Amino acid sequence: MAHDLAQNTVDGLMTGSAYAMLALGFTLIFGVMRRLNLSYGPSIMIGAYLGTLVHLQFGMGAAVVALVTVLGAVAAGFYVERLCFAPMRGQAATASMVASFAIWMQLEELATLLLPRHSYPFPALIARPPFEIAGILIRADRLLTLGAAIAAMLALWLLVHRSRFGLALRATARDRATARHLGIDVDRIGLIAFLGASALGGLAGMLVIAADQQITPMFGMWATFKGLVAMMLGGLGSIPGAVIGGLLLGVVEAHGQWFFGPQLRDLLVYALLFLCLVLRAGIGAGVPSAERRI
Amino acid sequence: MLDCTELGVRYDALPAVRGVTLGVPSARIVCVLGPNGAGKSSLLGAISGQVRPVAGSIRFDGEAIEMLPPHAITARGIAHVPEGRMLFGDLSLRENLLLGAHNAGSLARAADRLDATLDAFPMLRSRLDEPAGMLSGGQAQMLALARGLMAAPKLILLDEPSLGLSPKATADVFRLVAALPARGVAVLLVEQNVRRALAVSGYAYLMRNGLFQAQGPAAELMRDPMVQDAYFGDLHAGE
Numbered sequence: 001m002a003h004d005l006a007q008n009t010v011d012g013l014m015t016g017s018a019y020a021m022l023a024l025g026f027t028l029i030f031g032v033m034r035r036l037n038l039s040y041g042p043s044i045m046i047g048a049y050l051g052t053l054v055h056l057q058f059g060m061g062a063a064v065v066a067l068v069t070v071l072g073a074v075a076a077g078f079y080v081e082r083l084c085f086a087p088m089r090g091q092a093a094t095a096s097m098v099a100s101f102a103i104w105m106q107l108e109e110l111a112t113l114l115l116p117r118h119s120y121p122f123p124a125l126i127a128r129p130p131f132e133i134a135g136i137l138i139r140a141d142r143l144l145t146l147g148a149a150i151a152a153m154l155a156l157w158l159l160v161h162r163s164r165f166g167l168a169l170r171a172t173a174r175d176r177a178t179a180r181h182l183g184i185d186v187d188r189i190g191l192i193a194f195l196g197a198s199a200l201g202g203l204a205g206m207l208v209i210a211a212d213q214q215i216t217p218m219f220g221m222w223a224t225f226k227g228l229v230a231m232m233l234g235g236l237g238s239i240p241g242a243v244i245g246g247l248l249l250g251v252v253e254a255h256g257q258w259f260f261g262p263q264l265r266d267l268l269v270y271a272l273l274f275l276c277l278v279l280r281a282g283i284g285a286g287v288p289s290a291e292r293r294i
Numbered sequence: 295m296l297d298c299t300e301l302g303v304r305y306d307a308l309p310a311v312r313g314v315t316l317g318v319p320s321a322r323i324v325c326v327l328g329p330n331g332a333g334k335s336s337l338l339g340a341i342s343g344q345v346r347p348v349a350g351s352i353r354f355d356g357e358a359i360e361m362l363p364p365h366a367i368t369a370r371g372i373a374h375v376p377e378g379r380m381l382f383g384d385l386s387l388r389e390n391l392l393l394g395a396h397n398a399g400s401l402a403r404a405a406d407r408l409d410a411t412l413d414a415f416p417m418l419r420s421r422l423d424e425p426a427g428m429l430s431g432g433q434a435q436m437l438a439l440a441r442g443l444m445a446a447p448k449l450i451l452l453d454e455p456s457l458g459l460s461p462k463a464t465a466d467v468f469r470l471v472a473a474l475p476a477r478g479v480a481v482l483l484v485e486q487n488v489r490r491a492l493a494v495s496g497y498a499y500l501m502r503n504g505l506f507q508a509q510g511p512a513a514e515l516m517r518d519p520m521v522q523d524a525y526f527g528d529l530h531a532g533e
Contacts, residue, residue, distance in 0.1 A: 171385075
């Protein structure tokens, strides 16, 4: 029992680190623009489809496929930003969200036109059997995900808190009008944040898909869903919150799956999310959501 | 250095500035006086690129800037300290100041400017790591001024810097403003405190309903009986 708990927790942290990266990308966009990008996951899926295409057509190995996936996600993110976010700055946030939903559908169609079968192979980054530390089974590629997540979080933290860009980003997140007054090109800041979020998402998605070794059009919805839930668990719009939310989601899922099975696992996640939202409304009533800033 | 010609600004159908012509020579203080809603803030907003004028031209150092975005205007040496100070309350004084020097291009150069700027603001230096939200009204206005100067401007636009301040803080602010030309900074000052503003300015424009009603050297306007009646009477602008 204790061993199961430990194994589940380790598994959950590894999966959760991918969720945390997805949530960080979401947070970067939401934190700066106060807008939800529902096309976030589908953009990553497009990147992964391009990676698979390169793999199938040209027989490229894992490293090239990984790079194509991340760059493809950034390109798709650029498309989404230009179409759904750039034209609607300063207007209703709902308009951007609805537009990003439409683009979601479009990207899914594009993926199935590109590669019509339901699932395609995706090359593994590390193909070796799991190893054991103190009785806990560890997969090398999951460990790589954890390492990449930690590196990405540190890099993002340094960027946000120790660079000129990060300072401008935080100013823009707090008050676009004032940032403009200070001579900050807020539109450019928003675009760069958006592309950075897409790159982060592309990296997370690539690691998850490489571990699964297959890609389906459902991945877009999966990534949007996991990223969104992790971000909400951590309390919209803060970097540490996104990390904690992602890890929490991973661990709860791992235990839920082991002890209750896959159906109840998702129910457990929804219950946790509900609890978080209700408690936040209760405890955090004095703290307006606008105060939780990147 | 700054020349606005027949400048017009409107919000939707509502005209805010209706064709004004104004000039600010380098290293001089020029003020625009007038009641609330006269169009003073809109005028400053057009100069710094926050709102795009519907008519007229704005030239800075000979270059037309009325179509430039705000960051390009800041890069050319115009800083805008908006009404109500607009500080980032949960960021530290240091971060607020460094943000003012965004046009420096790097954090290292911004930090150099920080050191030089703080010489004129000793009371800010000891509190650099405190959040800006902790400051009193007078201190906050000082921080807003310092943040504007961090852009190393040739021209600084000041919108109601004495609004809501105590007499002592008001005097401090005007003392600092009066010292700016000596540092090579020109000032376009918008104020409701008519006496104080005229006392530090070389030239003044009186604005009402989007138009300049009178203009002239500040010392002459101060003595003008018409100005006395129209602008000193209803503005509660005494000490």
